[in-house]
Amino acid sequence: MADVLLEGRDLTKHYPISHGLLQRTVGWVRAVDGVSFTIERGKTLSLVGESGAGKTTTAKAVLLLERLTSGSILFEGKDLQRFSKSQLKTEYRPRVQAVQQNPWSSMNPRMRVRDIIAEPLVVNTRQSKKEVRSRVLELLAQVGIGADCAGHYPHEFSGGQRQRIAVARALALNPSLVVLDEPVSALDVSIRAQIMNLLKDLQAQYNLSYLVIAHNLATVRYMSHSVAIMYMGQIVEYGDAEELFERPLHPYTRALMSASLLTLPGDEDQGIKQIILSGEMPSPLNPPTGCRFHTRCIEARDVCSKVEPELIVKGKQRVRCHHVVYRRP
Amino acid sequence: MSAVNVMSGKGIEGSLRRAKIFQQLTLYIPAAVLALLVLAAIFAPFLAPYSPTKTALGQRLIPPFFIEGGSTAHLLGTDTLGRDILSRVIFGARVSLSVSLLVILITSTIGTVLGIIAGYLGGRTGTVLMRVTDVSLAFPAILIAILLAVVLGPSFKTVVLAISILGWAPYARLIRGEALRLREADFVAQARIIGSSPLRIMVRHIFPNIINPLIVIATLSVGLVILTEAALSYLGAGIPPTTPSWGAMVYDGRSLIDTAWWISLFPGMAIGLVVLSGNFLGDWLRDKLDPRLRQL
Numbered sequence: 001m002a003d004v005l006l007e008g009r010d011l012t013k014h015y016p017i018s019h020g021l022l023q024r025t026v027g028w029v030r031a032v033d034g035v036s037f038t039i040e041r042g043k044t045l046s047l048v049g050e051s052g053a054g055k056t057t058t059a060k061a062v063l064l065l066e067r068l069t070s071g072s073i074l075f076e077g078k079d080l081q082r083f084s085k086s087q088l089k090t091e092y093r094p095r096v097q098a099v100q101q102n103p104w105s106s107m108n109p110r111m112r113v114r115d116i117i118a119e120p121l122v123v124n125t126r127q128s129k130k131e132v133r134s135r136v137l138e139l140l141a142q143v144g145i146g147a148d149c150a151g152h153y154p155h156e157f158s159g160g161q162r163q164r165i166a167v168a169r170a171l172a173l174n175p176s177l178v179v180l181d182e183p184v185s186a187l188d189v190s191i192r193a194q195i196m197n198l199l200k201d202l203q204a205q206y207n208l209s210y211l212v213i214a215h216n217l218a219t220v221r222y223m224s225h226s227v228a229i230m231y232m233g234q235i236v237e238y239g240d241a242e243e244l245f246e247r248p249l250h251p252y253t254r255a256l257m258s259a260s261l262l263t264l265p266g267d268e269d270q271g272i273k274q275i276i277l278s279g280e281m282p283s284p285l286n287p288p289t290g291c292r293f294h295t296r297c298i299e300a301r302d303v304c305s306k307v308e309p310e311l312i313v314k315g316k317q318r319v320r321c322h323h324v325v326y327r328r329p
Numbered sequence: 330m331s332a333v334n335v336m337s338g339k340g341i342e343g344s345l346r347r348a349k350i351f352q353q354l355t356l357y358i359p360a361a362v363l364a365l366l367v368l369a370a371i372f373a374p375f376l377a378p379y380s381p382t383k384t385a386l387g388q389r390l391i392p393p394f395f396i397e398g399g400s401t402a403h404l405l406g407t408d409t410l411g412r413d414i415l416s417r418v419i420f421g422a423r424v425s426l427s428v429s430l431l432v433i434l435i436t437s438t439i440g441t442v443l444g445i446i447a448g449y450l451g452g453r454t455g456t457v458l459m460r461v462t463d464v465s466l467a468f469p470a471i472l473i474a475i476l477l478a479v480v481l482g483p484s485f486k487t488v489v490l491a492i493s494i495l496g497w498a499p500y501a502r503l504i505r506g507e508a509l510r511l512r513e514a515d516f517v518a519q520a521r522i523i524g525s526s527p528l529r530i531m532v533r534h535i536f537p538n539i540i541n542p543l544i545v546i547a548t549l550s551v552g553l554v555i556l557t558e559a560a561l562s563y564l565g566a567g568i569p570p571t572t573p574s575w576g577a578m579v580y581d582g583r584s585l586i587d588t589a590w591w592i593s594l595f596p597g598m599a600i601g602l603v604v605l606s607g608n609f610l611g612d613w614l615r616d617k618l619d620p621r622l623r624q625l
Contacts, residue, residue: 063522093524105515110537110620119533120523153620169523 003041004077005209006062006096006177011035011071013057017285029284031057033233034071039177042203044210046220046241048256049230052281055213058230059179062211063098064088094124097170101182101213103162107154113140113165114150120172139168143198160191167198177209184219196222217260221245229253232284232292239317249319251299291322299323356613359606366603370422377416378404381573385411390589406591408581417573418595424574426603428488429554435493437547440500441539445531447501448508459505465498471560478566488567492557496550503546507539514538541615548611552604575600
């Protein structure tokens with residue numbers, strides 16, 4: 001049995017759409033609709049999808065920045081709803097930290113680097129100033145920033161350096177899980193590998209779990225142990241990273257891979273050069289009947305627009321598609 | 330070839346130096362002006378050639394010395410009661426500067442605190458605070474002031490209270506907008522992830538990032554405060570008329586502006602100098618407090 005750190009069960013977040021003078025609720029945006037996943041200790045789960053797929057909302061729920069409509073999050077087997085406010089503050093929050101996408105906006109421009117990294121310690125621990133200072137220097141060294149930079153302001157650093165500082169801040173409290181929201185997408189391509197290597201090294205060193213939010217499959221492939229592909233608030237394919245990339249089952253996964261120019265096995269035999277999705281994601285206010293992807297799916301058949309597919313187990317993967325049932329493995 | 334390079338190099342250096350000098354002038358001149366005025370206010374009894382309240386009906390409406398009929402005995406002339414304008418301007422600095430400083434301190438503090446709370450916490454508290462602000466903005470300030478003057482009697486304290494009691498509202502409006510914007514900032518979300526309390530977020534993350542607009546509006550309101558104080562004096566709701574204040578002097582000279590313009594002009598110039606210097610210093614302070622601009 002794998003050592004599960006955090007589990008999301010049937011997470012759902014619906015936003016009300018208010019309209020008119022009385023602000024009556026006229027509909028719901030189903031940002032996240034029944035998403036379940038597990039994050040193992042020391043492993044990385046990636047949530048992949050287009051903007052609007054619900055991956056960021058899911059991450060925000062894990063970070064307690066959004067209140068779920070329904071569903072539960074289990075941390076080390078304990079339901080977060082059973083945690084009291086003070087338990088959340090002392091037992092959950094410090095152990096689940098985050099690195100945000102944009103290193104230019106994730107730091108208070110009026111705070112020095114040493115204060116930025118020290119803030120989690122100041123807020124959550126009672127360490128003396130001296131202890132905090134030495135911890136900050138230790139963290140800076142760990143992410144490869146010179147100690148002489150501690151007194152500088154964030155604007156004096158490059159994007160890659162800032163992201164290193166953000167990583168140092170996320171590690172300050174020795175968390176178990178770090179949510180990485182597009183950790184490298186705002187960076188120059190040449191810097192990305194450095195940051196990803198840093199994150200991987202730190203994961204190995206501290207047995208960290210990562211929840212990665214990404215749209216770039218190359219990043220995901222390099223970092224993840226398991227991957228969940230999301231579309232319109234649902235997981236459409238979920239499985240072991242290696243297998244999912246070797247043998248993508250869902251047409252949407254194949255389209256994403258094609259879009260990011262990852263070659264698919266057997267593509268050339270089948271004469272498939274590239275799948276280009278047409279159109280945009282339908283309005284989440286009014287999702288299509290049946291399979292939510294059928295409006296853009298190149299393999300769609302009659303059944304797809306009528307019956308909503310379940311997430312079925314296929315080998316080691318889970319996939320939400322009618323065709324997989326019929327298709328040869 | 331080298332000559333050309335040297336010359337163009339010099340040109341750039343020269344214009345940089347000019348820019349630097351200009352920058353320093355915009356700091357030192359206003360600082361000097363304000364310092365002079367403050368010193369004048371403090372040492373008014375030693376500097377002023379006459380008592381600011383001494384009337385001399387035989388010497389009414391003497392023009393300033395550089396006009397025909399003026400004399401060096403009254404450098405800036407005299408008013409309708411024969412009081413020396415220069416002395417009154419010097420003494421007037423006391424009232425005008427202290428009233429504006431106090432009022433701005435009080436109103437900006439109240440407005441900032443309420444604005445940040447309304448903007449960051451939002452919800453019902455925020456709505457209530459903002460409706461109170463709207464009412465305050467809609468209420469005629471002069472009316473409140475007159476009411477206060479009637480109840481408390483005209484005095485320095487009454488004037489400060491009267492201008493402050495509604496004066497915080499524009500600050501609250503502006504600061505709320507800024508706080509609302511910052512509430513969605515990534516670094517505020519990060520502070521929440523870290524576990525910072527709302528109070529800590531408001532003090533450490535929101536407040537330092539609204540200092541810029543705060544300084545701008547505070548320095549801009551110097552003139553407004555001085556003129557409101559003048560209006561109050563004019564209505565008899567302000568500081569008792571025997572005490573000279575710039576605003577009151579401007580009002581005094583209003584009816585004689587075409588013949589004895591100096592009664593209004595000199596205190597008006599003093600107000601203008603303070604406002605202008607305040608704005609320049611505010612700009613400088615704003616740049617000084619912003620780490621991104623500090624080394625420029």
